[in-house]
Structure formats: structure tokens, C-alpha cells
Amino acid sequence: MFDGVHSGHQKVIQKTIHLANKKNGESIVLTFDRRPKNVLSQTQQTCITSLEHRLVLFEQLGVDISVVLEFNKKISEVSAEDFISKIMYEWLGAKVVVLGFDCSFGKDRRGNASMVSSYAKKYGFEVVTCNPVEFEGERTSSTTIRKHIIQGNLQKARGMLGRRVSVFGTVIKGSGRGKGLGFPTANLNLHHEIKPPSGVYATKALLEGKEYNAITNIGTCPTFRESTCDDEPVVEVHIIDFKESIYGKDLEVQFLYKLREETRFKSADELKLQLGRDRIRFMNKTSEKVLTE
Numbered sequence: 001m002f003d004g005v006h007s008g009h010q011k012v013i014q015k016t017i018h019l020a021n022k023k024n025g026e027s028i029v030l031t032f033d034r035r036p037k038n039v040l041s042q043t044q045q046t047c048i049t050s051l052e053h054r055l056v057l058f059e060q061l062g063v064d065i066s067v068v069l070e071f072n073k074k075i076s077e078v079s080a081e082d083f084i085s086k087i088m089y090e091w092l093g094a095k096v097v098v099l100g101f102d103c104s105f106g107k108d109r110r111g112n113a114s115m116v117s118s119y120a121k122k123y124g125f126e127v128v129t130c131n132p133v134e135f136e137g138e139r140t141s142s143t144t145i146r147k148h149i150i151q152g153n154l155q156k157a158r159g160m161l162g163r164r165v166s167v168f169g170t171v172i173k174g175s176g177r178g179k180g181l182g183f184p185t186a187n188l189n190l191h192h193e194i195k196p197p198s199g200v201y202a203t204k205a206l207l208e209g210k211e212y213n214a215i216t217n218i219g220t221c222p223t224f225r226e227s228t229c230d231d232e233p234v235v236e237v238h239i240i241d242f243k244e245s246i247y248g249k250d251l252e253v254q255f256l257y258k259l260r261e262e263t264r265f266k267s268a269d270e271l272k273l274q275l276g277r278d279r280i281r282f283m284n285k286t287s288e289k290v291l292t293e
């Protein structure tokens, strides 16, 4: 389902776009709305990229059409053969099918590249498979990337993703304290995306196609709240040199590097002083152009 839209996925998608252009056709990406595992094992597993995030990344890559299938019990029962004949051939009218080397689909995940190839003649399509992509000798995979992001190995995760580590969320109301501190912070609802560990990060914020410098906290705001270990850290973004209301809008936050740990300050004034220092440190580094992205 392209979780992460990582460098291996990008290779499949870029190949599809290239072939579609060559044949004067349209590039189509097929994805599920949720992780099949969530439906099959009735769990609420997090993902690297929510559906909303994936659709934005597909568009950025230049895909013509993104087709989203609702993953439910019924679709999990569709055989791999029916997937090929009904969805790929009859519904989408595929002329070329591009697959990752380890792609599997259909009931019990029986469908794969060699099965699609065995139907190529019957349905008149060409089948192209893409080899695995590696980063520092390790095969790129969504599972490995998830592990790196959760452990805070941003450089490794970035290498495998082939893009900056990022989260994508909708701006929601917080406690309304930020503006009073002189640091309004947009609180994000991540739609079950995973995030790096707690801490303060130098970031870029992408809003309506524009990129801004931003400092982002992932944490529980210990200066103001007694937190318990059950508290889920929140993502809060202060966009530098920006003054608009963006409640309800979607925002992508791309992580560059960690600035410091989240700290319990003795007072709001001390936190405010530190936020000023964080901003200066980030801006100095940016202007020196020594960002180790």
C-alpha cells in the first residue's frame, strides 16, 4: 500500500510515470485507505504515511491518478486472479503493470509479479518489475523505516525514505497558551502517523505549497502539565516569521535535526527565553547553510 512512499516505492512510481509518458497514457497508483493488518488483525497500527499524506506525496511525484481502495473484509477475500482480471484489466484497463520485486496482493497475499506475468499474454499487458533499493547496505523497507523513525535515527530513515522524515497532520486547537507566550504553536492531529521521539527539532513546515522554517516540539509540555507515562506526546509547530490562523488546514512538518530535549522549566518566562534561543540557533544554522540534512 506504499506506506512511507520510500525510495523503493518511488522507483516503482517513477518507472510508471516514465512508461505512461512514453506510451501517451496515464499513470495510475493503486493504494489502500488503511493498513490491511489493521483490518485483518483488528488492531489500530500506526503508519509512516496516512492516506492523506500518501496522496500528497503521489501528487508531488507527478502521478496522474491515485486510486484508493477501501480495505475491508470483502476486499481481503478477493482472489489474486480476480484482482488481476477485474481490477487491473477490466476496471483500470492497464496496458503496463509495474510492480515492486516483493509486491503481494489478493486473498492470502498469493498474487505476485510472476503470477501477473503469467496473465500478461491473456490480458495483453506488459509487466515490469523493479529491483529492491538499498541504503548503506540495508534493503529499504517500511518496517525498517518505522523502526528508525521511532528510535530517532533520522539520517538512516531519511536515507531509506529518499526524502526528509516528515509527519502530516491537521491543525487543531490546543490550550490557547502559545500566543500569550509570543510563540503561537500549531497543534497537529497526525491521523495515526508515527513520529520521532520526544524533543525539540529544527524543521521545515509545508503549508499550501509553501515552505517555511519552523521549530517543532514533540512532547507533553511538562512546564505546564503533570504528565504521566500514558500521555501521548503531541506535535506542536511554531512557524518562524508567520502570523496567520491555520486551524483546520493540513501541514507537513519535515524534520532536519534535533535541537534539544523537551525540558520542565521553572516558569513560563524561562520557557519563553529558551524558545527565543531555539529560534536563533536554528536561524543561525540556516543562514550559515551548514544544515546537515
Ligand SMILES: Cc1cc2nc3c(=O)[nH]c(=O)nc-3n(C[C@H](O)[C@H](O)[C@H](O)COP(=O)(O)O)c2cc1C
Pocket: 174, 175, 176, 177, 178, 179, 181, 183, 184, 185, 186, 187, 200, 201, 215, 216, 217, 220, 221, 222, 223, 224, 236, 237, 238, 261, 262, 263, 264, 265, 271, 275, 278
Ligand atoms: C519549539 C518548541 C519547543 C518547546 N519546548 C518545550 C519544553 O522544553 N518544555 C515544555 O514544557 N514545553 C515546550 N514546548 C511546548 C509549549 O509549552 C507549548 O507549545 C505552549 O505551552 C503552547 O501550547 P498550546 O499550543 O497548547 O497553546 C515547546 C514548544 C515549541 C514549539
Ligand SMILES: Nc1ncnc2c1ncn2[C@@H]1O[C@H](COP(=O)(O)OP(=O)(O)O)[C@@H](O)[C@H]1O
Pocket: 171, 172, 173, 174, 175, 176, 177, 178, 179, 180, 183, 184, 185, 186, 187, 237, 238, 239, 240, 241, 242, 243, 244, 245, 246, 247
Ligand atoms: N507563527 C505561527 N506558528 C504556528 N501557528 C500560528 C502562527 N501564527 C499564528 N498561528 C495560529 O495560531 C495557532 C496557535 O496559537 P496558540 O495560542 O498556540 O493556540 P493553540 O493552543 O490553539 O494551538 C495556530 O494553530 C495557528 O492557527
